[in-house]
Amino acid sequence: MEEGKSLLDKLELPITGIKHSWDIHLEKVRFWGLAAGGVLLILGKAVTTRTTASGLIDSGYINSTYHFRHTCVYLDYNPSRTLSALLVMCQIFPLDFFIIMFYYKVKQLHETKVLKADSELFKITQWATPFMFVVQTYFYMVFVNKPDANEFFVPDHENNPTSTDKNTWITKTVMGGLPAGFIFHYLPYMFWQAGMILMAIQQNFYLIETGKLEKLRVTEHMLTIYNYFIMVAGFTYTLFVWSFIFGTPLWDTTTPHGNAAGIFAMYGFDAVVVLVPTIFALIDAYWLFPKDHITFTFKT
Numbered sequence: 001m002e003e004g005k006s007l008l009d010k011l012e013l014p015i016t017g018i019k020h021s022w023d024i025h026l027e028k029v030r031f032w033g034l035a036a037g038g039v040l041l042i043l044g045k046a047v048t049t050r051t052t053a054s055g056l057i058d059s060g061y062i063n064s065t066y067h068f069r070h071t072c073v074y075l076d077y078n079p080s081r082t083l084s085a086l087l088v089m090c091q092i093f094p095l096d097f098f099i100i101m102f103y104y105k106v107k108q109l110h111e112t113k114v115l116k117a118d119s120e121l122f123k124i125t126q127w128a129t130p131f132m133f134v135v136q137t138y139f140y141m142v143f144v145n146k147p148d149a150n151e152f153f154v155p156d157h158e159n160n161p162t163s164t165d166k167n168t169w170i171t172k173t174v175m176g177g178l179p180a181g182f183i184f185h186y187l188p189y190m191f192w193q194a195g196m197i198l199m200a201i202q203q204n205f206y207l208i209e210t211g212k213l214e215k216l217r218v219t220e221h222m223l224t225i226y227n228y229f230i231m232v233a234g235f236t237y238t239l240f241v242w243s244f245i246f247g248t249p250l251w252d253t254t255t256p257h258g259n260a261a262g263i264f265a266m267y268g269f270d271a272v273v274v275l276v277p278t279i280f281a282l283i284d285a286y287w288l289f290p291k292d293h294i295t296f297t298f299k300t
Helices: 007-011 026-051 054-058 061-066 080-087 089-111 120-143 180-209 220-245 256-288
Strands: 019-024 151-154 170-173 294-299
Touching: 019 026, 026 080, 026 089, 026 256, 054 061, 061 180, 080 089, 080 120, 089 120, 089 180, 120 180, 180 220, 180 256, 220 256
Parallel strands: none
Antiparallel strands: 019 294, 151 170
16 A cells, blocks of 8 residues: 555545435424423323322422422332433433524524524524523433432431441431422423523524414414513412422412412413424424425535
8 A cells, every 4th residue: 555545545436525415304303302291291100100109209399398299290200210311312302403403594594684684583592592402401400319309317427427327327408408309300490491481482583583474373463472471481480489499488289279270380381381382393394384494414
């Protein structure tokens, strides 16, 4: 072999100038990512109902504090916990991919002047993309931090500091007595909620600024109301959760009406921030705009 030449150079293979293209509909990616969250909850509830003692759930921090079973309790106990930690990747990976690729799609639309120079969609996408990507990926931590791990046991440092007999250990609390386990379990979910709200708002601006509303039979005014509504819903839901953490409940969930209001807030948020965008993605991808692809080109 001649010095300085690789094997491919020696064989003189035509390896340059080859292109491979990949067409993909981003709304299909978003639809299946969002739909995976529904599958996760359905399977999680089925497994927990069949395998986990009801008393274990009812005595846990979430149920004993809020007085109703939040959907996440169906993912918190093994074997559902392990299964859910694996299945959640079917949501995280597609949505992370969608978030990144949608950024480049919006950037291209802006550069080609399909979007106006002062496009609100472009402005939102610039700062929302990294936030949505981080919180979507961070969501996995709900399976790492257990909601009931609010106390831990350590040897009694004053009386028996080196004891390995756990019967002599004492209980310690962290964060000034606040439910640290639940807080670190809840934070990834709280940020995920914020990311989902941003994703919905971003998509609404996309529909408005690309002129897709006419076929969807939705007005700009309706989407504007929806944007404000989900922000208020998200804020109220978050305030509700934190009010219980600090011992000052926003309303009393031990009464029938208060309990029903808490359950409505939980399922209502999922309906308006997750289910509605899932339906929009389904309609966009498979019904009204099935040919709205983006193309990835790989060149050697």
